[in-house]
Amino acid sequence: MSVGLIVQKYGGTSVADPDRIKAVAENIAITKRRGHDVIVVVSAMGKATDNLIALADSVSRSQSGREMDMLLTTGERQTAALTTMALHERGIDAISFTGSQVGIITDTAHRKAKIVEVKGDRVRAALGEGQVAVIAGFQGVSTDKEITTMGRGASDLTASALAGAMGADTCEIYTDVTGVFTADPRIVPRARRLRTVHFDEMLEMAGAGSKVLAMRSVEFARNHDVPLHVRSAFTWEQGTLVSNEEPSVEDPIISGVVTDMTEAKVTVLGVPDRPGISAALFEALADHNVNVDMIVQNTSTDGTTDISFTMPMADMAASEEVVRRVADEIDARDVTHDDAIGKLSLVGAGMKSSPGIAAKMFRILADDQVNIQMISTSTIRVSVIIPSVDMERAARALHMAFGLDSESDYAAPLPERK
């Protein structure tokens, strides 16, 4: 591969202790010595963020977003400084930066800030001097000069945003898995690693609950056309390339089965069927930053209708009060909750040119005695909400039925490592 600009992002397990940081520094040094310009983005060490959250929980029941951001951003800064020192130890010129120092400008929504601009002046200057720029992920500075964070997993976003803004040739996401799989191997033992995934598929997988890459980081990469290479910081082997390369006709129709056990379902029963009702409900939830996922409203028969939606279990408490209040205001009959559900999705770019995938999926589930509660589709995804007790069995059945089971790893020999 020709010499270029590479962004490397190292997740929490990749930098969990001094030995891991040294191994990571060695990989960065190898990349740099091959002639590449290198930007590194790091997460907090191992459980550092969780430990800080536990500390916050032990001194205060409700934590202000501003103070939590002040607290949590320290974890990534520690890793950035330590990684930079480990690079110095290897004779590599390097310099660490906070999100603020590299000009990752966000809006003012603490803990869930959105990037509004990436300036990157100091990164450019550092690269110009031949330095490796090591950047604390997950964080930025808001338009009103406060320290912000962009949500759990946002170090990926830092990496892809910088890769886009700096015009990187590739963005390597080093993590504790060896790539993107056809299913979660803990649930579907015969899952296998994918060589390539299209951005659109990856977005649908992330939306469907895959935790390998955060959705916003994939969006950034797609919008700036920066290929993401998901790979392991433990085996260093070739992983999965996420790019805008179109699938070939030989590729399977379905790329993966995605399972998500983190959502809960709320149903508002007996809602008067008149305009503005849905708006009232979901505006109120949006105002409280509840991330609503699937929404289903059935056909009205008696002048009332039922509205069901799913959201992260973590948002359940915050939303419960909101939903009850709105339900009262709109004269709904009742509100029910169910957190014993799971979301099961099929994702595949090939669906666009292959009708009947949804029907086949429903048939397989029916044959397996799995009751479908909600359905949602896109052009390259079909998702269903089913009882959580059925998830494992259903996922394995779909994985086999759509030809994803395999005894081996990748189907074809791997290209040389870059």
Place this chain on the structure above:
Amino acid sequence: MSVGLIVQKYGGTSVADPDRIKAVAENIAITKRRGHDVIVVVSAMGKATDNLIALADSVSRSQSGREMDMLLTTGERQTAALTTMALHERGIDAISFTGSQVGIITDTAHRKAKIVEVKGDRVRAALGEGQVAVIAGFQGVSTDKEITTMGRGASDLTASALAGAMGADTCEIYTDVTGVFTADPRIVPRARRLRTVHFDEMLEMAGAGSKVLAMRSVEFARNHDVPLHVRSAFTWEQGTLVSNEEPSVEDPIISGVVTDMTEAKVTVLGVPDRPGISAALFEALADHNVNVDMIVQNTSTDGTTDISFTMPMADMAASEEVVRRVADEIDARDVTHDDAIGKLSLVGAGMKSSPGIAAKMFRILADDQVNIQMISTSTIRVSVIIPSVDMERAARALHMAFGLDSESDYAAPLPERK
């Protein structure tokens, strides 16, 4: 006491764990509810800084100052955010700030930065809104926009600098001792707590090796005439007031015996006795940031002289190479090192009006068979370098001979707590 502006600084042991942080928040809340404006300065939790240094040691042998400052400043930021959350829990409006955010502007000497200006705009705004401002100690931002630290123990400096810049009425330094003592109680068991100490005495004590208050923080407080109240965050009892109040004639001549076992002695032997030699040696040491303490040069007899000086043991490695190089350049005969020494000092504002203190001190040491290696004096202090094995015995002898021994705590009843 009338309502005013109080700065409270909490050291590492005072905020070592969540329970300590909650106790500290409670004390801040009490102060705030009495109607005072409150600025809080916090150190890193317990051993947090030591742990970060250990991490740095484990990934790199030589650490750049810039990266160490990036790393170490995170500890105080964590405490500041956690303390702020604990205040919120108590219904106290509060906001945390980094050194940078409150405009503690320093020079560019990483790890040993000096304050060049305290802006404090955001602190003033927070106080104006009735908020407690909780500031991460130890750190600032340099004139070239980099994160800096001001050396170990510099959170005291942050506190007294802010107290000075904001015109605080008092600056409370909460620590793990109950005040300033006539000697280190671990070395002199009959040491007792002082009710008041003059700034000048405190400066001499700090210079002589007392660790209760850092010298620069006392200088700041003196220059801005902000009384420092050294007290315990464990017993919360009245401590020692450090101020510019002149001692009365009833006060003892000697306020304390100070012991310091942290220094090492270097002697450059056979130095040609010509102008510029001392300058060459000590300029070179200054260039390498070696903090030289006592310097003694004896009278020349044979055209050569010996120069001895002391410095922190920690600076020994850095200085050894410098001293040997300069010794070669100036044709000195040899260089010797001795780290089995201690510095023993008597400090007392009463010395100015009471001649013969030094003579009495030397006589007591001589009677006790303690050999004096170096002597240094100021108007209110006499310091000697003696073998470290003699330190404990000598300190106790001086403490008794100068009337400092006591069976009780303070001599007079305590005033009401403010």
